[in-house]
Amino acid sequence: MTPKDITTLLKGAPASRRHFLIGAGTALAGISLSAPALAQSKEMTIISNIGNASQREVLQRIASEYEKVSGVKVTINNMDHEAHKTAIRSYLVVGAPDICFWFSGNRMKAFVKRGLFDDISDLFERENYKAVLGPTLNAVTVDGKQYGLPLGGLLWGLFYRKDVFAEKGWSPPKTINDLLGLGEQAKSAGMVPVSMGTKEMWPAAGWFDHMNLRINGLEKHMALMDGTMSYTDPAILPVFDKWAELINAGMFSANSTSSGWEQASAALAQKKAAMMDLAGFIKYGFPEGQQDQIAFTPFPQVVEGVARYEDFALNSIHVPKNAKNKESARDFLAYFYKPDNLSAFLETESAVPPRSDCPPSKDPLVNAAVESLKTVEGSAQYYDRDTDPDMAQEGLKGFQEFMAKPDRRDQILERLEGTRKRIFKT
Structure with missing residues (x-):
């Protein structure tokens, strides 16, 4: 289980009780259909990699309503999530659909560089998407042009139990020193300060991302992800120095390499740990009756x-x-991306909407993430989405090793630098 496969994680998530119901009057309201689309073709195809059955149902419902108002027949071909990762490399070259689902960030950029995704900046201009997407715009932008629409997201941060913090009189940490202080209080209460399971490796990468973004900012972080910055650059050393300070202070779970993220989230649910660095899917580690405490x-x-x-x-x-x-595809996307439609589509998996004007979710964690995003200056994806896949694999190994043996910092960074030079040919 990794962040890059988080959609797979959500396949088994409980379906939302919120249903997408849209009347004919609502369907007609606000839709902008261009004449070329209707003249060009009466059919269009979509390839979906959606594993969540409820979400597939909402997509089909939106497509059916679109058919009624546009006269364009929409065919949706659903593929297995894992099989789609291979198939897309072929069908984008031969037999391309009119619309397909994928990932933003570095994975999108790989297809943009090969000329396989269309520039839809004209759609962004027409629908004024830049005004409502905020920091998420970067995820679908390459060299100032947009090549996709961002869908549901996972905002990463620290999670805790409201009842535990209320009982102990604790406050969420605003600075790293606050976090260290809270760690001492948690240890005094017999709790692990930050629950961590790195058996799957990727949770350690999330901690690296946070530290690097907080110390070096987005531009340098993305330079590292793009392979234009060295892992032995002096700017990277403070990230690992501060991280080592936290490790040596006993802030994380002991023997974290033997536990997965699910075991780590269970420790938080069971009040054995004070906090955990994850995204909203942490709720699936909690009993349903306790999820309101997150x-x-x-x-x-x-x-x-x-x-x-x-x-x-x-x-x-x-x-x-x-x-x-392509014109029919743009018109469908404009319809699908209306706030009510997009919100209904994302609600089934408790995903955070990228649009700032979507209706509130029934999931309070989603609403908390939406509010938090309003104060964000910019966003990255996640380490293994932002960099080359081979680089990511070595990075994940290195971060996991560092959390167990922080004294190996220099050897780990030298090894990662060797990998960077080989992969990015610098």
């Missing part, structure tokens, strides 16, 4: 004056460059 707070400030940047991992939807009916 609270979110942003990762604390490490260096004063550094703007707040966050990991906001987003899936996305695209028009392939080789699509036959």
Whole structure:
């Protein structure tokens, strides 16, 4: 289980009770259909990698309503999530659909560089999406142009139990020193300060992302992700120095390499730990009757004056460059991306909407993330979404090793630098 496969995680999540119901009058309201789309073709195809049955149902319902108002026949082909990762590399070249689902960030960029996703900046201009997308705009932008629409996201940060903090009189940490102080209080109460399970490796990468974004900011973080910055750059050393300070202070679970994220979240649910660094899917580690006790707070400030940047991992939807009916595809996306429609689609998996004008969710953690995003200056994805897959694999190993043996910092960074030079050919 990794952040890049988080959609797979949500396949088994309980379906939301919120249903998408839209009347004919509502369906007609606010839709902008261009004449070329109707003249060009009466059919369009979508390839979906959605594993959540309730979400597939909502997508089909939106497509059916779109058919009624546009006269365009929409065919949705649902693929297995894992099989789609291989199939997309072929169908984008030969037999492309008019719309497909994928991932934003580095994974999108790989197809943009090969000329396989269409530039839809015109749709952004037409629908004024830049006004409502805020920091999520970066996730679908390459060289100032947009190549997809961001879908539901996962905002990463610190989670805790409201009842435990109320009972102990604790406050969510705003600075790294606050976090260290809270850690001492938690240990005095017989609790692990920060629950951590790195058996799957990726949770340690999330901690690295937070530390690097808080110390070096988004530009340097993305330079590292893009392979243009060295892992032995002097700017990277303070990240690991501060991280080692937390490790040596006993802030994390002992023997974290033997536990997965689910065991770590269970420790938080069972009041054995004070906090955990994760995203909203942490609720699936809690009994249903206790999920209302989960609270979110942003990762604390490490260096004063550094703007707040966050990991906001987003899936996305695209028009392939080789699509036959690009105008129809744009009109469908405009309809699908209306706040009510997008909200209904995302509600089934408790995903955080990228639009700031979507209706409130029934999930309080989603609403908390939406409010938190309003104060974010920019966003990254997540380590293994932002960098080359081979680089990510070595990075995940290195971060896991560092959490167990922080004294190996220099050897780990030298090894990662060797990998960076090989992969990015610098």
